[in-house]
Amino acid sequence: MAKKILIIGACGQIGTELSLKLREMHGNDAVVASDIREGDAELMQSGPFEIADATDAKLIESLIDKYEINEVYLMAAMLSATAEKAPMKAWSLNMDSLFHILNMAKAKKIEKVFWPSSIAVFGPSTPKENTPQSTIMEPTTVYGISKQTGERWCEYFHKKYGVDVRSIRYPGIISYKTLPGGGTTDYAIEIFHEALKKGSYTSFLDKDTALPMMFMDDAIKATVDIMEAPAGDIKVRSSYNLSAMSFTPESLAAEIRKHIPDFSIDYAPDFRQEIADTWPSSIDDSRAREDWGWEHNFDIEKLTTEMLEGIKAHAV
Ligand SMILES: NC(=O)c1ccc[n+]([C@@H]2O[C@H](COP(=O)([O-])OP(=O)(O)OC[C@H]3O[C@@H](n4cnc5c(N)ncnc54)[C@H](O)[C@@H]3O)[C@@H](O)[C@H]2O)c1
Numbered sequence: 001m002a003k004k005i006l007i008i009g010a011c012g013q014i015g016t017e018l019s020l021k022l023r024e025m026h027g028n029d030a031v032v033a034s035d036i037r038e039g040d041a042e043l044m045q046s047g048p049f050e051i052a053d054a055t056d057a058k059l060i061e062s063l064i065d066k067y068e069i070n071e072v073y074l075m076a077a078m079l080s081a082t083a084e085k086a087p088m089k090a091w092s093l094n095m096d097s098l099f100h101i102l103n104m105a106k107a108k109k110i111e112k113v114f115w116p117s118s119i120a121v122f123g124p125s126t127p128k129e130n131t132p133q134s135t136i137m138e139p140t141t142v143y144g145i146s147k148q149t150g151e152r153w154c155e156y157f158h159k160k161y162g163v164d165v166r167s168i169r170y171p172g173i174i175s176y177k178t179l180p181g182g183g184t185t186d187y188a189i190e191i192f193h194e195a196l197k198k199g200s201y202t203s204f205l206d207k208d209t210a211l212p213m214m215f216m217d218d219a220i221k222a223t224v225d226i227m228e229a230p231a232g233d234i235k236v237r238s239s240y241n242l243s244a245m246s247f248t249p250e251s252l253a254a255e256i257r258k259h260i261p262d263f264s265i266d267y268a269p270d271f272r273q274e275i276a277d278t279w280p281s282s283i284d285d286s287r288a289r290e291d292w293g294w295e296h297n298f299d300i301e302k303l304t305t306e307m308l309e310g311i312k313a314h315a316v
Contacts, residue, residue, distance in 0.1 A: 003070065013173065035076070090146065112164045124277070215306060229293075242288055243283035244298060
């Protein structure tokens with residue numbers, strides 16, 4: 001059967017580029033974008049779009065019927081920094097939306113589901129360096145608790161009901177086409193914009209805070225790859241560790257200085273420092289590499305060049 005895809009939360013940082021990539025791969029009409037708000041012009045004009053709230057099960061089901069959807073990418077969520085300001089709202093959005101989709105897959109209304117998890121599933125008791133796939137997970141943020149719980153339910157629905165749900169623990173995703181949605185790694189995007197605009201940046205994370213990061217193209221590639229892989233290759237049905245690079249604000253600033261020699265950075269850590277301190281500084285993603293052939297393309301050097309050139313080109 002031909003693919004008919006619904007993306008929920010399509011206007012966000014990842015959803016926008018994911019929708020465009022899937023439209024390029026499967027045809028514009030095969031990919032229905034949806035969100036509670038309108039997105040950028042390219043997304044809105046390139047294919048079908050519906051305003052839809054991910055927590056409204058009836059409405060989502062009616063879209064699945066209307067467009068004969070067989071694959072859902074559930075990207076809507078409240079992210080780490082924003083969720084700390086509205087814990088109960090974040091919990092409802094992040095959990096209810098997932099249950100609706102898992103139940104529709106259980107009822108065989110859809111065949112395949114992508115649901116993203118995050119490095120936020122880890123906590124202060126997790127080994128920080130080269131964090132293993134299976135390890136201690138005691139997240140301390142609302143966002144992390146919701147993602148860890150979501151992972152358990154994904155695995156449960158797969159084991160109990162045969163639901164084909166696939167998931168990745170994204171690290172901090174860095175891109176220039178769409179603005180980030182309120183995460184703890186957003187500094188690594190803001191820094192490029194400010195470097196080009198002002199030649200300086202005040203980081204909300206301290207200079208030696210190492211976090212796992214990934215350029216958007218790699219994140220999209222991983223998402224497409226895991227969804228295209230034969231079902232039998234997907235052996236982890238909670239969520240896969242995924243990694244490309246790790247860096248600190250200080251090492252990213254040094255990389256930017258290779259392009260903008262006068263660039264200066266100072267540090268004013270805020271509440272996001274506390275969140276970052278509980279997360280891994282690097283990730284062991286060997287299971288993703290072994291099971292479905294994950295390979296990344298972007299390191300810190302390539303990322304820096306792409307970001308600076310991309311922002312300059314995008315601004316005109
Ligand atoms: N960006 C990252 O660095 C990162 C890292 C780890 C995991 N993730 C996960 O990837 C997914 C996408 O992240 P993102 O960075 O694109 O987030 P984002 O905040 O940029 O986008 C989320 C989108 O969901 C929409 N949305 C919010 N509430 C909704 C609702 N009730 N119904 C429908 N849509 C709604 C928003 O309008 C927004 O367009 C999320 O699940 C996030 O937790 C992202």
